[in-house]
Amino acid sequence: MSAPALRPRLSALEAAWVIARRDFVAVLFSRAFLFFLLGPLFPVIVGGLAGSIGGEVQREAVSIEVGLALSPADNAAMMAARDRLAPQLGGAMPQLRPVPEAESDPAFDARAFMEARRGNYAAILTGTPAAPTLVGTEGQLRRWQGPIGLVAAEAMSAAPATFPPVNAEIVSTSAASERTTRIQTAQIAQMLLFLLTMLLAGMVLSNLVEEKANKIIEILAAAIPMDAVFMGKLFAMLAVSFVGIAVWGSVAWGLFALGGDAITRVTGFDLANLPAPAVGWPLFVALGVLYFAMAYLLLGALFLTIGSMAASVREVQTLSMPVTMMQLMVFFLAAYTIKQPGSTLELAAIAFPLSSPFAMLARAAMEPEIWTHAAALAWQAGAVVLIVKGGSLLFRKRVMKSGGAGRDKSKKGARLAA
Template sequence: MNHAQEASRLSFFQAAWVVARRDFKAILFSRAFFFFLLGPLFPVIVGALAGGIGGQVQREAVSNTIAVVMSEEDNAAMLEARKTAQEGIGGFPIMVTLSRVDNDEPIDARSLLAANDYAVVVSGTPEAPVLTGTEAQMNRLDGPVTLLAAMAAGNAPSNYPTVTRNALATTAAAAKSDRIRTAQAGQLLLFLLMMLLAGMVLSNLVEEKANKVIEVLAAAIPMDSVFFGKLFAMLGVSFVGIAVWAGFGGIIGALAGEALPELPEPALGWPLFILLGVAYFSMGYLLLGSLFLTIGGMATTVREVQTLSMPVTMAQLLVFFLAAFAMTNPGSPLELFAAIFPLSSPFAMLARAAQSGELWPHFLALAWQALCVAIFIKAGATLFRRRVMKSGKGGRGKKGRLVSPIPIEPQ
């Protein structure tokens, strides 16, 4: 039995596995991939440091502002106590800025917090202060407020007042608004990873076209299997890269501690949200990668690749903006369109996972995306086969396949 007959007996998935294993090993153990992994770490580290510093500045500028809503005399006493504490106590744990609110009408603390960037509101009197705010902010500022109230009442340091807490409950509207931040973060991370990693598919195919490897593969096994194997090999390599970056991210997160912002929990919970994020990244990567493989098959030079890939890149930006805008109005025709359109579906559905607790739409979306991946691979392989058959200079068999086989061992 010759090699051509042996190769012809391989099934679609066996042939794809041979190609995937070959590409995975070739890329994973190359020096270029090592430097590719290091490349994004430097801007990520710089961005994390800049974000930590910016977040600290924002917390100092906004979150430490306390609104004092008392009588004019008590307000003045609290402001004077704050000035004395800041000047006389070195290393004051939290530099509190008191904002005096002058208004003859009674002021509702909850409305004041909703309309302004105050951390908490202090009302009542220095002898019996009332603290209004979220539990986290009240826990953080309870000590300074107690000290300042005692100083304003003239009782410090022997007698400190009891602070009455008025906790703000999280409303459904606030929870929905918070989950939008999680949806935005998930979409942005998904987009950056796809755009960063999908380019490997294009560069790999162009390189193999230049040294005629792809034509030799096309002579031995169906192009559908070649495309399928290459895409899943690149997907596997991408997961290796993501694991490395996630490891470094975990180290940075452990060192940063509370300096990193916390994202609200998505509607489906973090475990399911992360699992769906992996699934939607896989589908989005395969969809975009199949387009890049088609572009690589149409191009003959690196310049042509750059020219042809630019419209796809710009279209992907528009798709990302479409999904980002559509998630602000769940259930609208625009959001449904973004969830159905193949290239925007992973972004739109990941945002829905953060905002909605329904699970069944995700099974439907993943099945639809998998079908689109199969269609894209089939169309790209067909187009590539026609171009190779048209431009190839070697002999051809009766079925239009190049006749220079390579040995393929079934696994």
């Protein structure tokens, strides 16, 4: 009886697809992934509540009232002068209120009153409009000396000042305004890219450590090329990450649709008026997806290499900390170069693979050229392949060691895989 014909060995692409499909299904339908999806929502809710309460407390605590401890006639003159100037200066003018204790006490001491922490005044004005004295802390005096002097001069004027009407001609944009608003878009996009990458890349580590503990990785390594295993795992986790982002994005869109005005009022962030990037919103969003994929694959490839070298979860945490800190420094580098387009530092951030997605996403917000993004994406994809190749080579040399034991494991794995 003839021996059954062996099935041909899978190609690297087919092997990577098999690993990716297997890991994607296993992670997506696990209970741990459900809790992972819910995890970021709790800090967001707590942070929103804390920000709302903190902002309300700050608004209540910070006073912009200047107390008046002058004569009743001077108090009235100062408040009238302030009301005349307020339409011209707006928020630069403090509220002026007579101090009740000064009206009832001829020997009122403003310095002692402030040092006793009575009232809720930013400062207290004594003397006369011709010779005013402002009593308060150094910071408050620096802030209000100029406006109070202006009000006092207006109060002494025999004929109240008349302000000529200022004609206004509105332009849709200007070079300075456009650059400033695009910087805001670039900063928000970089921050979002960094947070998503750091939040989601850790899944690669936990997945590989589990399979090392169960000896599954050795069976896979004996049956198919190790770089195909790494690539399959990377793209599986990337697909899972896109599922997570889709869920979080849907929740965020629903929240803004239901209470967008309230969220804008609490956070001060108006999504509807976010400045448009230089390449336009459709292309910017597409580039954001691509640069997230590249940033995730680059960091995930490093984490895979670390996970393949580590023997335990504790060792993984120890080894991954320098990579996490390095990624934080890389983000700071890319963020710093936003205001230095074309500089040597920005070109270095674009050339270094780990910072390249962040720097190029900022450039998409600031500059309209498109060809540079095609070149950057090709370079980043090549860097992913090189890191995966290097990681798989290290795994074979350091973990799947050569020798009798290694050959026995490989033979056993090959038989199990067949």
